[in-house]
Amino acid sequence: MAFTREKAAEIANKLGCESSVVLAVADVESDGAHDLPDGRPKILFEAHWFSKLTKGQFDAQYPGLSSPVWDRSLYKGGAAEWGRLNAAIRLDAEAALKSSSWGLFQIMGFNHKACGFDTVTAFVDFIKGPDDADMEAFINFVKANPLILKAMRAKDWKAFALHYNGPGAVASYSAKMADAYGKFAGQPDRAEEGPPLPVADPTLKPVPVSSSKTVIAGGVSVAAGAATVADQINQVTPIVESIATVGASFQNVLKLGALALSIVALVAVGYMLWRYIQKRRSGDVVSI
Numbered sequence: 001m002a003f004t005r006e007k008a009a010e011i012a013n014k015l016g017c018e019s020s021v022v023l024a025v026a027d028v029e030s031d032g033a034h035d036l037p038d039g040r041p042k043i044l045f046e047a048h049w050f051s052k053l054t055k056g057q058f059d060a061q062y063p064g065l066s067s068p069v070w071d072r073s074l075y076k077g078g079a080a081e082w083g084r085l086n087a088a089i090r091l092d093a094e095a096a097l098k099s100s101s102w103g104l105f106q107i108m109g110f111n112h113k114a115c116g117f118d119t120v121t122a123f124v125d126f127i128k129g130p131d132d133a134d135m136e137a138f139i140n141f142v143k144a145n146p147l148i149l150k151a152m153r154a155k156d157w158k159a160f161a162l163h164y165n166g167p168g169a170v171a172s173y174s175a176k177m178a179d180a181y182g183k184f185a186g187q188p189d190r191a192e193e194g195p196p197l198p199v200a201d202p203t204l205k206p207v208p209v210s211s212s213k214t215v216i217a218g219g220v221s222v223a224a225g226a227a228t229v230a231d232q233i234n235q236v237t238p239i240v241e242s243i244a245t246v247g248a249s250f251q252n253v254l255k256l257g258a259l260a261l262s263i264v265a266l267v268a269v270g271y272m273l274w275r276y277i278q279k280r281r282s283g284d285v286v287s288i
Helices: 005-015 019-030 047-053 080-089 093-098 120-127 132-143 146-154 157-165 167-185 229-282
Strands: 043-045 100-102
Touching: 005 019, 005 132, 005 146, 019 146, 019 167, 043 080, 047 093, 080 093, 093 100, 093 120, 100 120, 120 132, 132 146, 146 157, 157 167
Parallel strands: none
Antiparallel strands: 043 100
16 A cells, blocks of 8 residues: 555654655655555565674675675565565574565664564564554654654755665765655755755746757756756856856956056157157257
């Protein structure tokens, strides 16, 4: 069953944050769905955590399940993650359950105590229950982590990314959170990176410019892959700075030119005065 705004509002009321923030977390973590089509909870098995929790004893023999470093290529996605988990359970059941993220909010198994459960097995059994179980576990987890709660209330996506998802991908994760929040709150994407974009007039038809960009009269709508307005500004800034540098250099040239002309004028006046004195001495100039 899809996660609804009404359910998000229940969580938001208990955490003191916006429902759009809760919806954004669920959207980024699990596309807003508690379970797989077959009814099992959504999971993601983390090989680098399994390696850490088992002190690397399975790294050499089972590199697809136990890796000393995070490796995106090891993910299988969807129901295939359960195949990886079950294989790891045969090696070390407790470590395997702790090394997986679970349910709607993809809470890692090793966080079971923060969610209110003494054992990871109890936590997993709870997540396998009704959909509201994910909500209760998430509320307990966030309340047990004040920095996460503070970030959610302040809509500080970078802080949330760091404390909820870890330091490995703060930039990309915080950008996803900002985009998701903008979608649910009806705000421009990545509002934390700069002022809101002008809102396009919906009555005007877009004018195609190229296969990758669209300009809407009366507003701005740019779709250029993953590029953001901030990226475009960063690209223009060096050009503006170069123009400013050239302008400053041109001003210096003008100043030097003016100085040179002044010197030439002084030399010319001095020469004319000297010629006048010489002619007067020779009698070529009549005194007045």
